[in-house]
Amino acid sequence: MNVIETKGLCKSFRSPLKKPGVLGAVRHLFRPEHREIVAVTEVDLAIAAGESVAYVGPNGAGKSTTIKMLTGILLPTGGEVRVNGLHPYHQRMRNSKNIGVVFGQRTQLWWDIPVIESFTLLRDIYEVPEKTYAENLAYFTGMLGLAELLHQSARRLSLGQRMRCDLAVALMHNPAIVFLDEPTIGLDVAVKERIREFLKTVNRERGVTIMLTSHDLGDIEDVCRRLIIIDAGRIIYDGSIQGLLDRYVKQRSIRIIASARIDQPSAARAMPAGVEIVHADEREMTVEFDRFRYTAKDVLEIIMTAAEVVDFQLEEPDIERVVKNVYEGRLELEQGA
Ligand SMILES: Nc1ncnc2c1ncn2[C@@H]1O[C@H](COP(=O)(O)OP(=O)(O)OP(=O)(O)O)[C@@H](O)[C@H]1O
Ligand SMILES: [Mg+2]
Structure with missing residues (x-):
């Protein structure tokens, strides 16, 4: 049973469009202009x-x-919505x-x-x-x-x-x-x-x-x-x-801290294809890798041949980046079709 169900759910806000200054405010009083902001459009949800x-x-x-x-805080401007049937x-x-x-x-x-x-x-x-x-x-x-x-x-x-x-x-x-x-x-x-x-x-x-x-x-x-x-x-x-x-997140990254200065040129040489240093400092380095080709453990072992690792952290991509990847993946699909 679906406890949350929406069909074509929409919400737009009308917000007043005022020109700057007193004149704008006065004009708005006599002939108000509005701008429509579409916040949610055609959302279908079915959650069990x-x-x-x-x-x-x-x-x-x-x-x-x-x-x-x-x-129930906002009234939709379009579509249907039911929560627990209400x-x-x-x-x-x-x-x-x-x-x-x-x-x-x-x-x-x-x-x-x-x-x-x-x-x-x-x-x-x-x-x-x-x-x-x-x-x-x-x-x-x-x-x-x-x-x-x-x-x-x-x-x-x-x-x-x-x-x-x-x-x-x-x-x-x-x-x-x-x-x-x-x-x-x-x-x-x-x-x-x-x-x-x-x-x-x-x-x-x-x-x-x-x-x-x-x-x-x-x-x-x-x-x-x-x-x-x-x-x-x-x-x-x-x-x-x-x-x-x-499907959309091919890269992962590892950030490491070293106990001594990292020799950057030799670290760069140690990285195989699909593993790339994206940020480097005196004692710090971030490495991005293809998660389908390497595990985090593989990559850490490679890094350890080039740096004295004392600490490391696996970094997950942020949501903005995932969304961007979803779009790019879509484009690829469309072009492929
Ligand atoms: N009361 C309102 N009047 C006018 N516009 C609004 C109102 N509430 C939200 N909006 C607009 O609707 C859009 C969606 O806003 P919403 O707050 O749902 O975003 P959100 O996904 O929760 O973002 P965030 O991650 O920043 O919390 C935005 O463009 C916002 O400016
Ligand atoms: Mg919010």
């Missing part, structure tokens, strides 16, 4: 219960706008009982009261049975490490602490679906890790459907099995993550 989906795209692609239509905007109250929402940039907690009191207020708003609430509170407190945070006011929490509390809030009423719009933005690696673990666990153990937006490929690869890419309001890829990487 229990899936974990990453919704990805460059800045301004239409991700947040889509999430806002699915959560119209999210027209049946907003009922819809909100079935979904949890996390916006990385905002909080659902009240600033000035202890976190636990925000929890109980939301429990009452969502009419969560006392037993469910007690079980969930214990479960989330353990998994997200909330014990020391519950009696502090939200105002005094760090970003990572607040985000952990917000996740608990989003899931406290046992929603079937949770929407997360950049839940790891601005967080350090340790907190990101914890949040990813948490999301994977609730998806696996409780069957919660997850739809997540992020610019962090690590989040996406770790938490989600399916990837939907949106660019300029349109879906350009919908499929498995592995399928995308295999």
